Amino acid sequence: MKKQLYQVNLVERSYDIHIEAACLDAIGAKLRQLFQTQTRCLLVSNETIAPLYAKRVQESLEQAGWHVDQHLFPDGEKYKTLEHWSALMDTLMQSKISRSEPIIALGGGVVGDMTGFAASCYRRGIPFIQVPTTLLAQVDSSVGGKTAVNHPHGKNMVGAFYQPKLVWIDPLVLQTLEVKELRAGIAELIKYGLIRDVAFFEWLYVHIEGMLSLDADTLAYAIYHSCRHKAEVVMADETEQGMRALLNLGHTFGHAIESMTHYESYLHGEAVALGTIMAARLSEQLGFAVIGLEKKILSLYVQAGLNTVIPQFSAEQWIDAMGHDKKNVGSRIRYILMRDIGDAFIAEDVDNASIVALVDSFSG
Amino acid sequence: MKKQLYQVNLVERSYDIHIEAACLDAIGAKLRQLFQTQTRCLLVSNETIAPLYAKRVQESLEQAGWHVDQHLFPDGEKYKTLEHWSALMDTLMQSKISRSEPIIALGGGVVGDMTGFAASCYRRGIPFIQVPTTLLAQVDSSVGGKTAVNHPHGKNMVGAFYQPKLVWIDPLVLQTLEVKELRAGIAELIKYGLIRDVAFFEWLYVHIEGMLSLDADTLAYAIYHSCRHKAEVVMADETEQGMRALLNLGHTFGHAIESMTHYESYLHGEAVALGTIMAARLSEQLGFAVIGLEKKILSLYVQAGLNTVIPQFSAEQWIDAMGHDKKNVGSRIRYILMRDIGDAFIAEDVDNASIVALVDSFSG
Numbered sequence: 209m210k211k212q213l214y215q216v217n218l219v220e221r222s223y224d225i226h227i228e229a230a231c232l233d234a235i236g237a238k239l240r241q242l243f244q245t246q247t248r249c250l251l252v253s254n255e256t257i258a259p260l261y262a263k264r265v266q267e268s269l270e271q272a273g274w275h276v277d278q279h280l281f282p283d284g285e286k287y288k289t290l291e292h293w294s295a296l297m298d299t300l301m302q303s304k305i306s307r308s309e310p311i312i313a314l315g316g317g318v319v320g321d322m323t324g325f326a327a328s329c330y331r332r333g334i335p336f337i338q339v340p341t342t343l344l345a346q347v348d349s350s351v352g353g354k355t356a357v358n359h360p361h362g363k364n365m366v367g368a369f370y371q372p373k374l375v376w377i378d379p380l381v382l383q384t385l386e387v388k389e390l391r392a393g394i395a396e397l398i399k400y401g402l403i404r405d406v407a408f409f410e411w412l413y414v415h416i417e418g419m420l421s422l423d424a425d426t427l428a429y430a431i432y433h434s435c436r437h438k439a440e441v442v443m444a445d446e447t448e449q450g451m452r453a454l455l456n457l458g459h460t461f462g463h464a465i466e467s468m469t470h471y472e473s474y475l476h477g478e479a480v481a482l483g484t485i486m487a488a489r490l491s492e493q494l495g496f497a498v499i500g501l502e503k504k505i506l507s508l509y510v511q512a513g514l515n516t517v518i519p520q521f522s523a524e525q526w527i528d529a530m531g532h533d534k535k536n537v538g539s540r541i542r543y544i545l546m547r548d549i550g551d552a553f554i555a556e557d558v559d560n561a562s563i564v565a566l567v568d569s570f571s572g
Numbered sequence: 573m574k575k576q577l578y579q580v581n582l583v584e585r586s587y588d589i590h591i592e593a594a595c596l597d598a599i600g601a602k603l604r605q606l607f608q609t610q611t612r613c614l615l616v617s618n619e620t621i622a623p624l625y626a627k628r629v630q631e632s633l634e635q636a637g638w639h640v641d642q643h644l645f646p647d648g649e650k651y652k653t654l655e656h657w658s659a660l661m662d663t664l665m666q667s668k669i670s671r672s673e674p675i676i677a678l679g680g681g682v683v684g685d686m687t688g689f690a691a692s693c694y695r696r697g698i699p700f701i702q703v704p705t706t707l708l709a710q711v712d713s714s715v716g717g718k719t720a721v722n723h724p725h726g727k728n729m730v731g732a733f734y735q736p737k738l739v740w741i742d743p744l745v746l747q748t749l750e751v752k753e754l755r756a757g758i759a760e761l762i763k764y765g766l767i768r769d770v771a772f773f774e775w776l777y778v779h780i781e782g783m784l785s786l787d788a789d790t791l792a793y794a795i796y797h798s799c800r801h802k803a804e805v806v807m808a809d810e811t812e813q814g815m816r817a818l819l820n821l822g823h824t825f826g827h828a829i830e831s832m833t834h835y836e837s838y839l840h841g842e843a844v845a846l847g848t849i850m851a852a853r854l855s856e857q858l859g860f861a862v863i864g865l866e867k868k869i870l871s872l873y874v875q876a877g878l879n880t881v882i883p884q885f886s887a888e889q890w891i892d893a894m895g896h897d898k899k900n901v902g903s904r905i906r907y908i909l910m911r912d913i914g915d916a917f918i919a920e921d922v923d924n925a926s927i928v929a930l931v932d933s934f935s936g
Contacts, residue, residue: 290661294654301725304895329693332720332731333811356696361665367696368732447697531668 210425212432216351216439218371218446225351225375225435227428232264232378235339236272239310242374243335246309248275250300252323253314256283257341260384265314265339277303281319285471288318288358290366296326310335310373316342316389317349317476321367324355328370338375343382343393344477347400347434350375352442358471363463369447375435379427387420387513392477394419394512395484397430400437402484402505403454406550408433409508416511454552457544458484464529468521481514490566491545494558501546520571523564574789576796580715580803582735582810589715589739589799591792596628596742599703600636603674606737607699610673612639614664616687617678620647621705624748629678629703641667645683649835652682652722654730660690674699674737680706680753681713681840685731688719692734702739707746707757708841711764711798714739716806722835727827733811739799743791751784751877756841758783758876759848761794764801766848766869767818770914772797773872780875818916821908822848828893832885845878854930855909858922865910884935887928 212227226238239249249269253262258280269276279299281287305311311334313323320338327336340350356367382390394416401409412419418426438455445452462483465474474482488505491497509516521529530541543555576591590602603613613633617626622644633640643663645651669675675698677687684702691700702714720731746754758780765773776783782790802819809816826847829838838846852869855861873880885893894905907919 290658297654297723297730301723301729329730329732331729332718332733354696359661359665365665365695366661366693368693369696 210428212428214432214435214439216371217443221353221371223371223373223375225377225439227377227379227431227435229380229424229428230378231376232261232339232381233268235265235312235337235376236268236270236274238374238376239269239274239312239337240272243308243310246306247273248277248303248305248309250277250279250303250305250311251314252279252281252296252311252319252326254281254283254316254319257315257319261314261341261381265312277305281315281322285318285358285466285476288322290357290359293322293326293357296322297330300326300330305330305334307331307334310337312337312339314339314341315345316340317345320345320350321355321364322357324353324370324372325357325367328355328368333370335373336370338372340375340377341381342385342389343431344389344396344475346377346379346382346431347393348396348438350377351435351438353446363466363471377431377435379424379431382422382427389475390420390422391513392475392481395477395481395509395514397434398505398508398512399455399457399480399484400434402546402549403457403552404437404441404550405433406548408437409549413508413511416508420513450554453542453554454544457546457552458482458487460530460541460543461486461526464526465519467529468525469519473519478515481509482516482518485509485516486518486566486570487543487545489569490543490558490562491547493566493569494545494555494562496553496555497546497548501548504549518570521567523560523567526567527560527563574792576792578796578799578803580735581807585717585735587735587737587739589741589803591741591743591795591799593744593788593792594742595740596625596703596745597632599629599676599701599740600632600634600638602738602740603633603638603676603701604636607672607674610670611637612641612667612669612673614641614643614667614669614675615678616643616645616660616675616683616690618645618647618680618683621679621683625678625705625745629676641669645679645686649682649722649830649840652686654721654723657686657690657721660686661694664690664694669694669698671695671698674701676701676703678703678705679709680704681709684709684714685719685728686721688717688734688736689721689731692719692732697734699737700734702736704739704741705745706749706753707795708753708760708839710741710743710746710795711757712760712802714741715799715802717810727830727835741795741799743788743795746786746791753839753841754784754786755877756839756845759841759845759873759878761798762869762872762876763819763821763844763848764798766910766913767821767916768801768805768914769797770912772801773913777872777875780872784877814918817906817918818908821910821916822846822851824894824905824907825850825890828890829883831893832889833883837883842879845873846880846882849873849880850882850930850934851907851909853933854907854922854926855911857930857933858909858919858926860909860911860917860919862912865912868913882934885931887924887931890931891924891927
């Protein structure tokens, strides 16, 4: 597996995405190079990931002269709360980490989101390093600077736009990932093809087996191009004033699914895949896309082993759940729809009657 | 009193500071002009200010077609906590304020800091308007985008750099301000003279009586030039990488005083005045400033009616309290010292023995 490097260019907030097999053991030296005169850092992970990888990361850091404190979250989206974030803030205070010393997120999207939000708030912002350990985090949440916690009123409702100083990706850590998580990550990879890269979508069609069998070069290629797509969109629209919203393809319906099932039944990527199926059918029903779009997407999801059965809720439940989504402007629900594979767009004038018809078409 | 306007230029985060007598009644029309298609806003204040001014602001907003929700904090620095911030987040969620609708802080520094931090986090950032009602907030905390809450481990330890969309200053509201608060605000005005404007310091010497008697033109002049100084420094160094730290003159000692007295005995401006006296004496003792600097500053503070008696704590207590200050880089305590009136600088190599000697010189 070759080393891949992508530079996210956001002027004074620029940073590198580094993708390399076994780079977990080189993080200490890299941070020593980035922060030459600092001495302390805080390593944040969860109770599932820490036994697998925290020791290696800590040893690499200590060998490079870092004094390392640790903070562990319980594992799971349901712990992505202000309460657990506040516990991390307490650890930061006790560690007396200064404004110039880094905090490192070793884990999936939940660890990254909570650590990033803590990094943005502690002393009004300290350096933040992403070491993502799930495919979903490697290709999506670790890049772009969206950080947040959930609130009883909705997902990711409390957070900040706060860019990391470095994203450090070791594809070999995916070997310990549950296959369910791997498939959920693939759903996010597919999303980039659907939004803006039909060639990548076709490539995935051919290479999905290689990804599922964790072929090293296949994974590195897919991760690199996903990060590139994510970064290109973020560079064009860091704080989601416009086109960054395209990345939310499948998310309006997907977040509603997660919320209606209390974040207990579906992984984020699984919910997004289901949401994308709904967005595809809605695009067809409203006449934006040719008939067959949903079927093409479904076929790739099935190959990836993803669940494609839309859960049953009333149209009223769907609309109410989507009304709380933070991407809405004013009281309008905003949908990301597709004209074709590789050609997504923002639709703000979808009426509720269309949603009723859509939900109806999935019922029974 | 004439209308004064200063534009803070921070590229896409630019905003106006508007200073005008009775402008409280024009806020609705101004926000209608800034946010043409929005309908809802949240007005945040405290239990002391709301009975005096919230009704006028609410009426002005409603006349311009705004639907206004309100959230009130108890009055006081001791309520500037994550817990009370979290209550405001809950109100925001319940109000269903969208990403594009504004939140308005009507009050002093505590209301502004907590509302600003909530604005920065809710849906990862919504528009935020400052309507400061204390002199200190009008000349300091409402400008520049520092938002935060306190933590048991230190003042302003959890927060964000987040600029308002507008600062709307009505000097007439100072008529209901306690004289103690007015004097504390004057301490911050004096700070700008000490840091970078000897002529302003001399002007204050002459006009301190006019300020204390709330002469309208005198106040407007002083507020305008203070905002200008604050904005110029912020424009040069928004996130305090360098010279913005000069604004913390008196704050290293001042925060320690506030922390050691549990935020109960001194207003922020009072503590900063005492901290500035200490910084002046330290500047003399270390040979940076000529003898007489402390005396000149003391004399203006006395004219302003400020307390100039340094509270008694051991050198160990001082150093420990300052060690928690968030402005420190690494484990070093950073002091802002003066060469002369109008000429402050950052000193990072002050040893603890000098602090012991300084504290000793104030004892008994």
